[in-house]
Amino acid sequence: MTAATLEVTRPRRRPLGSAPLWLAAALLAAVSTVLSDRLPAWAVEYPRAWRLPIEPWISAAMKWLINDATFGLFTFQEFTRSISWLFNWLLEAAYGLLAQGFTFGKGEDALHIPHVSWIALIVVLVFFARRVGGRGLALFVAFCFLYLAVFGQWSSAMVTLASIVISVPFGVLAGLLVGIAAYRNAWVEKAVTPLLDLMQTVPVFAYLVPILFLFGFGPVAAMIATMIYAAPPMVRLTVLALRGVPEEIKEYGRMAGCSRHQHMWKVLVPAAKSGLLVGLNQVVMLSLNMVIIASMIGAGGLGFDVLHALRRLAIGEGLEAGIAITLLAIALDRLSQAAATRPPPAHGSVRDGSWLARNRLAVGALVLLLVSMAAGALVPAIAAYPEPWTVTTGKFWDEVVAWLNINLFDTITIVKTWLLVNLMLPVKEFMLALPWPVLLGLLAFAGWRLGGWRLALLPVALGAFILLTGNWEKAMITVYLCGLSVVIAAAIGIPLGIWAAGNRRRTGGTLAVIDTLQTLPSFVYLIPVIMLFSVGDFSAMIAVVAFALAPAVRYTVHGLNQVPEHLVEAGRAQGCSRRQMLWKIRMPLALPEIMLGINQTIMMALSMLVITALVGTRDLGQEVFTALAKADTGKGIVAGLCVAFIAITADRLIQAWSRRRKAQLGVA
Amino acid sequence: MTVSTGPIKLACRGVWKLFGDHAARVLAETGGAPDDAALRGAGVIGAVRDATLDVHEGEIFIIMGLSGSGKSTLVRCLSRLIEPTAGEVLFEGRDLLKADERELMDIRRHKMGMVFQHFALLPHLSVLGNVAFPLEIQGVGRATRESRAAEMIELVGLKGREDYYPRELSGGQQQRVGIARSLAVGPDIWFLDEPFSALDPLIRREMQDEFLRLQSVLKKTIVFITHDFDEAIRLADRIAIMKDGAIIQTGTPEEVVTRPATPYVAEFTRDVPRAKVVSAGVLARPGSAGPVRVPAAARIGEVAARVFDEEQPVGVDGEDGASVGVLHRQDVLDILLGREPRR
Numbered sequence A: 001m002t003a004a005t006l007e008v009t010r011p012r013r014r015p016l017g018s019a020p021l022w023l024a025a026a027l028l029a030a031v032s033t034v035l036s037d038r039l040p041a042w043a044v045e046y047p048r049a050w051r052l053p054i055e056p057w058i059s060a061a062m063k064w065l066i067n068d069a070t071f072g073l074f075t076f077q078e079f080t081r082s083i084s085w086l087f088n089w090l091l092e093a094a095y096g097l098l099a100q101g102f103t104f105g106k107g108e109d110a111l112h113i114p115h116v117s118w119i120a121l122i123v124v125l126v127f128f129a130r131r132v133g134g135r136g137l138a139l140f141v142a143f144c145f146l147y148l149a150v151f152g153q154w155s156s157a158m159v160t161l162a163s164i165v166i167s168v169p170f171g172v173l174a175g176l177l178v179g180i181a182a183y184r185n186a187w188v189e190k191a192v193t194p195l196l197d198l199m200q201t202v203p204v205f206a207y208l209v210p211i212l213f214l215f216g217f218g219p220v221a222a223m224i225a226t227m228i229y230a231a232p233p234m235v236r237l238t239v240l241a242l243r244g245v246p247e248e249i250k251e252y253g254r255m256a257g258c259s260r261h262q263h264m265w266k267v268l269v270p271a272a273k274s275g276l277l278v279g280l281n282q283v284v285m286l287s288l289n290m291v292i293i294a295s296m297i298g299a300g301g302l303g304f305d306v307l308h309a310l311r312r313l314a315i316g317e318g319l320e321a322g323i324a325i326t327l328l329a330i331a332l333d334r335l336s337q338a339a340a341t342r343p344p345p346a347h348g349s350v351r352d353g354s355w356l357a358r359n360r361l362a363v364g365a366l367v368l369l370l371v372s373m374a375a376g377a378l379v380p381a382i383a384a385y386p387e388p389w390t391v392t393t394g395k396f397w398d399e400v401v402a403w404l405n406i407n408l409f410d411t412i413t414i415v416k417t418w419l420l421v422n423l424m425l426p427v428k429e430f431m432l433a434l435p436w437p438v439l440l441g442l443l444a445f446a447g448w449r450l451g452g453w454r455l456a457l458l459p460v461a462l463g464a465f466i467l468l469t470g471n472w473e474k475a476m477i478t479v480y481l482c483g484l485s486v487v488i489a490a491a492i493g494i495p496l497g498i499w500a501a502g503n504r505r506r507t508g509g510t511l512a513v514i515d516t517l518q519t520l521p522s523f524v525y526l527i528p529v530i531m532l533f534s535v536g537d538f539s540a541m542i543a544v545v546a547f548a549l550a551p552a553v554r555y556t557v558h559g560l561n562q563v564p565e566h567l568v569e570a571g572r573a574q575g576c577s578r579r580q581m582l583w584k585i586r587m588p589l590a591l592p593e594i595m596l597g598i599n600q601t602i603m604m605a606l607s608m609l610v611i612t613a614l615v616g617t618r619d620l621g622q623e624v625f626t627a628l629a630k631a632d633t634g635k636g637i638v639a640g641l642c643v644a645f646i647a648i649t650a651d652r653l654i655q656a657w658s659r660r661r662k663a664q665l666g667v668a
Numbered sequence B: 001m002t003v004s005t006g007p008i009k010l011a012c013r014g015v016w017k018l019f020g021d022h023a024a025r026v027l028a029e030t031g032g033a034p035d036d037a038a039l040r041g042a043g044v045i046g047a048v049r050d051a052t053l054d055v056h057e058g059e060i061f062i063i064m065g066l067s068g069s070g071k072s073t074l075v076r077c078l079s080r081l082i083e084p085t086a087g088e089v090l091f092e093g094r095d096l097l098k099a100d101e102r103e104l105m106d107i108r109r110h111k112m113g114m115v116f117q118h119f120a121l122l123p124h125l126s127v128l129g130n131v132a133f134p135l136e137i138q139g140v141g142r143a144t145r146e147s148r149a150a151e152m153i154e155l156v157g158l159k160g161r162e163d164y165y166p167r168e169l170s171g172g173q174q175q176r177v178g179i180a181r182s183l184a185v186g187p188d189i190w191f192l193d194e195p196f197s198a199l200d201p202l203i204r205r206e207m208q209d210e211f212l213r214l215q216s217v218l219k220k221t222i223v224f225i226t227h228d229f230d231e232a233i234r235l236a237d238r239i240a241i242m243k244d245g246a247i248i249q250t251g252t253p254e255e256v257v258t259r260p261a262t263p264y265v266a267e268f269t270r271d272v273p274r275a276k277v278v279s280a281g282v283l284a285r286p287g288s289a290g291p292v293r294v295p296a297a298a299r300i301g302e303v304a305a306r307v308f309d310e311e312q313p314v315g316v317d318g319e320d321g322a323s324v325g326v327l328h329r330q331d332v333l334d335i336l337l338g339r340e341p342r343r
């Protein structure tokens, strides 16, 4: 026998080393929590005296930035003001076109030109949908926009759309340029990558605070936040798409004698077009999500309607606006996806000739829209959908809620109370009682086992920041809410994924539903939750579970379906039953992938958790939220960073585990 | 053969290309000639090792070798798509490796053409757009470049497909576009990296004929890469055979087949029908011939029928028209039977 076969026949070491060690660690945590009153006080509650005043420092730095910072030729404030001025101007134009119309002159003889006609806009959009995605998409788009008109959501939707129309091109362009720089220059990439990681884990609200501070309350600040939020995926996708251009095409570009500029814009970018358009789709969807959230710092539109309604607990109204957001989101998603996946041109489909002839459709659409504005001035019904014709279901929904409250209130309350008392509160108390040195020690231990001393140091350093800034307790509430939500999401999502992976039809159907759910702005998830469960930790948890469920399902399906066919066949040849096949072969092999899904779930749960601050939680999210309300930059940034650090810790540990496990299983 | 004795168009001297972190250092430490052990020890891949070759004006120079033997890397060193680790590349007598970015761009724009294994067509441009692309890069006006492109498209037999897009064409048609595109600027040297390897055998054969037809008109200086020895024999004026990054023999197909430098080369050439490579000149012996004469460059396979049909011995004419001897039936028969020529 050779050495190699000996290797194989020897019993395998347990995957992650000694199970007893892990068990001992868990035991230590439990014991230390139970005995927490015997421990020194500083170990149970991090002493106030040991904190560092990081928040005031940041606030002071921001103040300095605004009041004193200068770039030599101009001050920082002048810089932000000119940005404000530019975007304000653009936004005004977009609002004018889509939502408000333009007024020239003052007083009696002012000339008012209405906004683009709702009919013309629907016609143009439907026509575009027909071209990029066929009849089905055209019908769907028609339905969505007619809903907006008929249910009286049109003008709010147009305000939202105007923000997107302005912010998306800037987000895409910024992402593209940074992506190109990162592709060209390894140093830029090294600098940009960790920044992107941070930007994608810092909760959305945290962006709003410094921006609010720099740009003031209003649509411009909201739009800048939107752009900053939506650009990072574009950067990543740009780098990926450019890398993905076949090597031979790159070489051809050089052999043809392209200059660097020509090589990028005439060869690489066109050849990477489909990947870049995926980025466009991402930017559109994230922008929509953010524009809705940014209603808190003054973006009007549908987000504001929902927020306003939720604050007054006018559920019906909120729901109607929520549905409008949902439809708008799905329509925009499908449109931009269809544009991204549209097959490349075929011969005869592209016209030759002058610019006008080649772009006659676009020009026609533009002319139609402009003419419709003039027509709207004569016939008001052309400009705006006539008020008397609108329908509202607000009353209906209010009645539904009232009915639910009367008939289901008791049941809901019983379930809610039971869960609160028996599950949520104990976990919360455990997390709060868990001494911080123990938790950090455990995390460091896990990091060390999974990835060596660097990974051991990471949670300690990030945890130290949370301690030093005095946010430990709130962080623990965040961890508890997030942790429970993730466990529940996994408990629902993984079985659902197993079921969906059963056959191709189920897979297709489930993924379609999941995809649609994921296009919805996070805000929308709050509406039904508040409707049914009113406010509190429980509601927050339900909203988080609903929002974060998707990746658990998706990765389970993916993990199970990607198990190599020959292993499945080997199992079948050995006479495994279906059950055995699932539990002994497919699940173990899919587990690393499923864990990545859980990782995604955690990331989404954390981002949603911050939004659920609206329904009155007491965690870091609330901290960010109050900071927003008070425009307290230091507090907002610090709390946002704390959330990001929790996310990064979880992310790095799980990724390391999944990588190791995949390598061990040879499915990397 | 005449073409292989003309002026040298492109040459490389002692070119090395090592892939790996410490490539340059390894080369320096070993005095510029690392052996297998030194390379392996440093974790460096020797993709091209000490390659030296001359390509003469107007010849088809074929670089042949199995997959991974370093052909693509070598041809990319010759066009400087890859920076060699050491050595020099002389194009029309000047050192290409010393050219700055601007000069290199100029040389590539006007003097070099390249055809790729997987075509490397730009997916967003039509056939016309693709073929006109190198001219567009140079700033040639629309009308001029499109009429020039149309000419090229006609030359490769794709007239009527000008407004098709690459994905609408078969592999063979796509490679025709690749060829037309590389010829559009009228290059002095033409690189083809396994241009027909991705095609079906039947199409490949057709494309080889097409290639020979084009060359008979255009008379370009050509560096052609292939892993297919039969293709090499069919097309080459001269062949360089590569193994593990090194050139182990350079010569005419006839030389390579009849006098393999190593057992490795012999292994390749074993199945090649001798009649396809051995020329009449090689077999010619002194003697008096009848009225039928053949050129010395003609392959035995092409003239065998006549040798056996004629009553009298067939004479052989040298390149200058003077007689170099006659063909004996026994010699021709030996070749047809695959035996080595008797001398």
Ligand SMILES: Nc1ncnc2c1ncn2[C@@H]1O[C@H](COP(=O)(O)OP(=O)(O)O)[C@@H](O)[C@H]1O
Pocket: B019, B020, B045, B046, B047, B065, B066, B067, B068, B069, B070, B071, B072, B073, B074
């Ligand atoms: N960019 C690269 N980095 C590392 N190794 C490479 C690279 N390009 C080629 N090689 C290696 O160099 C050797 C020669 O490759 P190549 O020139 O592509 O061979 P061929 O074209 O003859 O198939 C191979 O072993 C290949 O793996």
Ligand SMILES: [Mg+2]
Pocket: B071, B072, B073, B194
């Ligand atoms: Mg190759």
